[in-house]
Amino acid sequence: MNPSPPQPGDACAPTLSCGTxxxxxxxxxxxxxADGALSDDARAWRLAPGALAxxxxxxxxxLTTPADExxxxxxxxxxxxxxxxxxxxxxxxxxxxxxxxxxxxLDDVLRSCRAEGIAGPADPxxxxxxxxxxxxxxxxxxxxxxxxxxxxxxxTVLSYAGFAVAAVPDDPAPTADGAGPGDGTGPGDGTGPxxxxxxxxxxxxxxxxxxxAGWLPDRRWQHLDAACRAAGTPWHRCHxxxxxxxxxxxxxxxHGPWYADTRVRRLAASAWPDELETVWRHLDDAVDVxxxxxxxxxxxxxxxxLIVADLCAHRAGRRPPGADHQVVIDPRRSGxxxxxxxxxxxxxxxxxxx
Numbered sequence: 001m002n003p004s005p006p007q008p009g010d011a012c013a014p015t016l017s018c019g020t021x022x023x024x025x026x027x028x029x030x031x032x033x034a035d036g037a038l039s040d041d042a043r044a045w046r047l048a049p050g051a052l053a054x055x056x057x058x059x060x061x062x063l064t065t066p067a068d069e070x071x072x073x074x075x076x077x078x079x080x081x082x083x084x085x086x087x088x089x090x091x092x093x094x095x096x097x098x099x100x101x102x103x104x105x106l107d108d109v110l111r112s113c114r115a116e117g118i119a120g121p122a123d124p125x126x127x128x129x130x131x132x133x134x135x136x137x138x139x140x141x142x143x144x145x146x147x148x149x150x151x152x153x154x155x156t157v158l159s160y161a162g163f164a165v166a167a168v169p170d171d172p173a174p175t176a177d178g179a180g181p182g183d184g185t186g187p188g189d190g191t192g193p194x195x196x197x198x199x200x201x202x203x204x205x206x207x208x209x210x211x212x213a214g215w216l217p218d219r220r221w222q223h224l225d226a227a228c229r230a231a232g233t234p235w236h237r238c239h240x241x242x243x244x245x246x247x248x249x250x251x252x253x254x255h256g257p258w259y260a261d262t263r264v265r266r267l268a269a270s271a272w273p274d275e276l277e278t279v280w281r282h283l284d285d286a287v288d289v290x291x292x293x294x295x296x297x298x299x300x301x302x303x304x305x306l307i308v309a310d311l312c313a314h315r316a317g318r319r320p321p322g323a324d325h326q327v328v329i330d331p332r333r334s335g336x337x338x339x340x341x342x343x344x345x346x347x348x349x350x351x352x353x354x
Contacts, residue, residue: 038107041093043121045086051118053087055080063118071116073109076101083109087119139234139315140164141207145171149294150238150245151212153304161308163315164207171211171224172204204228208311209235214292216241218263218280225251225259234314236307236322243293245303245329248322249341250310257343262326264344295331302336303329 047053050066059077061084064070075083079100085091093110100106114120140163144155147169155167204227211224216239228235232253239246251258267273283289294300306327310320329336 038093038110039097039103041121042095043092044089045093045119046089046122047087047119048117053084053118055084063113063116065117067117069116075105075109079106082106086110087113089122137315138207139311141205142166142210142311143168143205143207144210144212145169146212148212148214148292149297150300150303153297153300154210154212154238154307157301157304157308158210158311161312163311166205171217171220172209172227204231204233208314209233210307210311211235211237213237213239214294215239215283215289216246216280217284219284221259222263229253229256229258229260236310238303238307240292240294241328243295243331245295245299247303247306247327247329248310249324249326250307250314250320250322252314252320252323255343257324257341261344262341265341295329299329299331306336 048066050064050068052062052064054062054064056062056072059075059080061073061075061080062070063073073080073083079096079102082091082096082100083106086093086096096110097103097107142158142163143166144151144158145168151167155165158165209224209228211221213221221237224235227233228251234250234252236248236250237259238248249257249262267276270276306322310322313320324340324342325338326341327336327338
């Protein structure tokens with residue numbers, strides 16, 4: 001948003017632009033679009049999370065977007081008061097426009113507020129606390145696997161966020177009649193896991209799967225990834241690389257990116273791909289692997305919060321931030337780094353699980 005300063009003789013000009021995403025992730029038209037008459041909109045609106053409306057008097061308001069961009073809106077004084085009432089849920093747009101001194105100008109401002117992600121119709125899909133009644137939607141049912149501090153932290157935060165949570169110690173086991181080589185359920189070119197088959201759809205829990213591991217379980221996650229892809233099951237994950245926590249990406253059907261994509265790109269980016277795979281096989285097969293060096297409770301809470309934030313966005317119908325990024329939290333540094341991960345084109349650099 002690029003607000004312009006008010007000009008002399010232009011006391012009532014709104015300074016918002018149009019054509020960006022709405023507050024709930026959908027693309028909205030601004031004053032330059034014809035996407036529906038606000039004069040018929042009897043729904044209550046609300047400010048988007050992170051947005052503010054600050055009255056300055058004499059028909060002026062300062063509006064901030066969730067990205068902390070600021071614009072000044074100048075309207076007739078009574079219409080500025082009506083705008084503020086709409087943005088705070090006290091009056092639907094239709095009623096405000098019916099009463100407005102300058103309905104066209106107020107309509108333009110309301111459309112721009114929606115287009116800039118400042119406000120919009122209250123979202124009935126917004127996450128809230130569990131009520132204990134009814135069957136939750138698939139995106140609100142989560143199975144957390146892992147017998148470790150991170151899995152327990154994730155399960156606790158998910159419960160606090162109102163999800164229906166099942167905690168189990170292990171990932172779903174492969175089934176003998178699950179996805180096999182060349183059946184189209186493996187990554188990219190149709191090659192599935194080569195040994196033992198992959199967990200078939202019946203072995204997967206309903207809803208979303210979150211796998212919390214210590215050291216990277218590469219072979220197990222290849223099988224699990226193929227099964228989730230075949231069944232259309234969303235799954236998130238986190239593991240340790242040394243003392244670093246590595247989160248995601250959150251794999252959403254049908255396009256991912258999946259663990260197979262992440263794995264291929266990690267090997268392609270490594271200066272020592274053969275040695276890296278040797279380490280992964282050792283972690284899969286050795287019986288004398290040291291205990292996972294879990295970080296303290298504060299960093300576990302950060303990791304759990306990022307995972308749960310992705311699931312909250314998914315449940316609310318928004319694109320999760322972690323759906324195309326892998327996040328690395330390093331306790332030796334402050335904060336974390338996010339790496340984009342894109343699906344690998346079919347047939348490129350693929351191999352069956354070993």
